[in-house]
Structures are given as C-alpha cells and as structure tokens.
Amino acid sequence: MSAASTTAASEAVRLAFVEMLGAERRLRARDQKCGPGELTHGQIRALFTIDVKGEATAGELAKAAELSPASVSTMLDHLERDGIVERRRSESDRRVVVVSLTGEGRELLEHRRAEWRTRWREALADVSDEHLAVAADVMHRMAGILDEL
Structure with missing residues (x-):
C-alpha cells in the first residue's frame, strides 16, 4: 500500500x-x-455494569455511566422505585451501599440485550469475520488514543 x-x-x-x-x-x-417507562442510555450502561459485576457501588456506576455521583443517586432512586434494582449495605463494610438487579431488572436487561444483539447481527450480517476482526482491532486502538489524552 x-x-x-x-x-x-x-x-x-x-x-x-x-x-x-x-x-x-x-x-x-x-x-x-426519554419518556415514562423508558430507560436512558446512562441507566442501561449502569444496569449492564451491575449485571457483569453482580453488584456495584454508586461510585462504580457513576464511572461506568459517565455520570456525576449525584445523578447516579437520583437515577438509582428511580430504578429502585420501578423495581429494577435494589440497594443494601455491604456485608463486608456496612458503610458501603451496593446495588444489584432485581428479577424484573434482570429480565428487562436481557430483553434489551436481545434487541441489541439483533441490531448488531442485522447491521453486520454482510461483513466477513476477517473484516470484523480488523475493525475490532482499529476500535481498540482508537480507545487507546482516547485513554492516552
């Protein structure tokens, strides 16, 4: 080239x-x-973080969702009110509050995950595995550039 x-x-x-x-x-x-009953992008990111970790603190969720701790606190109030998450004191450190998904929250997240997987499959159906591997490598490099800034 x-x-x-x-x-x-x-x-x-x-x-x-x-x-x-x-x-x-x-x-x-x-x-x-975002309308009533809909989840925001930040909420979805936070819920995926909880799902991966099993439970998370508000600080961890703020970092994952790129939100302020105050915004996360308000967000968790709404998610808890809607039965999507529950908060409790950590068993190892009673000063720490951890957040976990409820059964309803897990179902909601799995539904969202299935929707996104369908979108990804449809959008990338005609792209070869080789091209997807190269694209993934490029995206990892781009993320590295942003992390270095």
Whole structure:
C-alpha cells in the first residue's frame, strides 16, 4: 500500500471515528427526551455494569455511566422505585451501599440485550469475520488514543 493510500485510509478511519463519537453524543442528548417507562442510555450502561459485576457501588456506576455521583443517586432512586434494582449495605463494610438487579431488572436487561444483539447481527450480517476482526482491532486502538489524552 502506498503512503498516499495509507494516509487516505487513516483519514477515512479518523473521520468515521469522529462520526461515531458524534452519534454517541446525540444518543446521550436524546436521554433528556426519554419518556415514562423508558430507560436512558446512562441507566442501561449502569444496569449492564451491575449485571457483569453482580453488584456495584454508586461510585462504580457513576464511572461506568459517565455520570456525576449525584445523578447516579437520583437515577438509582428511580430504578429502585420501578423495581429494577435494589440497594443494601455491604456485608463486608456496612458503610458501603451496593446495588444489584432485581428479577424484573434482570429480565428487562436481557430483553434489551436481545434487541441489541439483533441490531448488531442485522447491521453486520454482510461483513466477513476477517473484516470484523480488523475493525475490532482499529476500535481498540482508537480507545487507546482516547485513554492516552
């Protein structure tokens, strides 16, 4: 591959990455317009974190959802009111409050996960495994660039 085509390809990746970041910002902005009974992007991210870890503190959820601790506290109030999560004192340190999913929360999250898996399969159905592996490598490198900033 020539230097000019490598530069053009790198620029195409950079522009696509900028486009993806913009789409993510627009998704977050739409969270403000979330209707009753719907979950925001931040709530979904927090719930996935709880699901992976089994339980999490409000601080861990704030970091995962990229929200302030005050926002997470309000979010947890709503999720707990709706029966999606429950809070309790940690058995190892009574000063710490941990959050876990309820049965209803687990069902809701699995439903969301199934929806996203369907979207991913449909969007990427015509892309080869080799191309997907290369795309994953590029995305990991882009994440590294952001982490270095």
